[in-house]
Amino acid sequence: MSIASLTGSPAGAAVAQADPIKVMLVDDAVVVRGLVGRWISDEPDMTLVAAHRSARDAVADITRQNPDIVILDIEMPDMDGITALPLMIAAKRDLVVVMASTLTRRNAEISLKCLSLGAADYVPKPESNAGVTTSPAFKRELIDKIRALGRKRRIGTRFAHAPAAGAAASAASATTRIAAPSIVPHHHAPHAFKTRAFNPTAPKVLLIGSSTGGPQALTAVLRGLGSILERVPVLITQHMPPTFTTILAEHTAKATGRPAAEAKDGEPILAGHIYVAPGGRHMLVKRTGTTPVIHLDDGPPINFCKPAVDPLFKSAAQVWAGAALGCVLTGMGADGSHGAGDIVTAGGNVIAQDEATSVVWGMPGAVAMAGHAAAVLPLDQIAPKIVRLFSGDRS
Structure with missing residues (x-):
């Protein structure tokens, strides 16, 4: 396809x-x-x-x-x-x-x-x-x-x-939370795609990309991560304009009980914190000495999006290599697919949301069809899988 x-x-x-x-x-x-x-x-x-x-x-x-x-x-x-x-x-x-x-x-x-x-x-x-x-x-x-x-x-x-x-x-x-979407699975013929084996390297960071239907899916995943949110940094690129990303970060903080805010250029990336790409700027990662830091880029849209998922995934693969875990949730288009390939090439792993529970199976579908995903899962199974990966499961 x-x-x-x-x-x-x-x-x-x-x-x-x-x-x-x-x-x-x-x-x-x-x-x-x-x-x-x-x-x-x-x-x-x-x-x-x-x-x-x-x-x-x-x-x-x-x-x-x-x-x-x-x-x-x-x-x-x-x-x-x-x-x-x-x-x-x-x-x-x-x-x-x-x-x-x-x-x-x-x-x-x-x-x-x-x-x-x-x-x-x-x-x-x-x-x-x-x-x-x-x-x-x-x-x-x-x-x-x-x-x-x-x-x-x-x-x-x-x-x-x-x-x-x-x-x-x-x-x-x-007004302080975003409910997970309730979607009835459909039963048409599934798309043909293959998943790859999980790389055994223990993940150190969680990277999430999403678009249409993303706010609800994000909240569902983050709420399911429990104490994992205290141990690792989470970086999120959701296709949203300015002001909307400010509200999304505030809702995320209230939903998870963890520090969550729009990312600031040059700030260090710390475990236990959630960073949201601000509307109108791409969020990337750079390394200053031994410390990963946020870099905000005001370049042109990528995949018609600003912020876009691809630059986050690509830069994170360069910083964390095999310790990067990417997750692509519901969304239109194919943003995130190239970046997911970069994560895989660097030795990391990628999870994609499945078609039945996606509002639009564009972004996660592109990742799955390109063969970058180690797992393609319903929304309610994504957080448990992430927890297992950060807890030592490599399968």
Whole structure:
């Protein structure tokens, strides 16, 4: 299978036209509805079934239009996105909802809370309507996410959107954690890939890369690591813009009880600490004397991403060699695959999330199909495997 088939690219015009992804757009700005609506309508594998300025009207129209995906603005006058989200999911249990918000701290908090309440993903909007019209990056990200999430749903996976236990009981607690996704496995033919044997070198660092669906998966893995988090450093690259990574680090600290923050250029990498790549900068590792340190790079996007996983994995392989353990979780695209190859070449090990539990099996799928993974595991088995590896298991 080609990498393109894992990243959400159209399978062909004939298939696309026969079974297009049905999209509902909900935004109170007429400029956004008009422009984004045209983008969607111009794609051969998508169709715009409705565009609403009112979230209340959109909720009422879910059953009639039966969309596959809703692009839902957060800030609207009659009903905001976080209020509309559970009502939409109640109207259609397998609905995929992508939140749209500008890059404010408040909206970042709300977007991450929406993930814990059933949204599949988010897309950051430019701060002005004029910015929407002039941002090719926003268009590309939005269309790519519609395509990847829509195709994921079409091949049989369904998001079980019920909030994690306790999420609805306390708004305060819901804002301080990100629930693991509940995903029903599908049963189509598995992809053919081979895993490699684990290298026997004991790992000294955990490196995690993730994208679409990543915040929920990250929390699930980190919470399962227990005392391992006290003994090793953890470096995370999650595809997120500025402000969002700040909130993600804060949530991670609360979820794990360990020091977690956006990484700072030049700071030493210490056991027991969690370092999150800041939005808009690549996080790499360098060695100063005998001490590994963080290096932040403001170079161009890699794999259309900034931060990207590949530079973290590549640099970590150079610093820790066979003692590097990489983990690639759910996400669109193929970022992390080349870096995973660098880790393996240096003697380290890589674990990838499996397809059934991935929101999008792009990044982990690329790693698996390239033959870099020593294990391809369901989400709930990844943390136990990492614990065993750090505890001396080499199989």
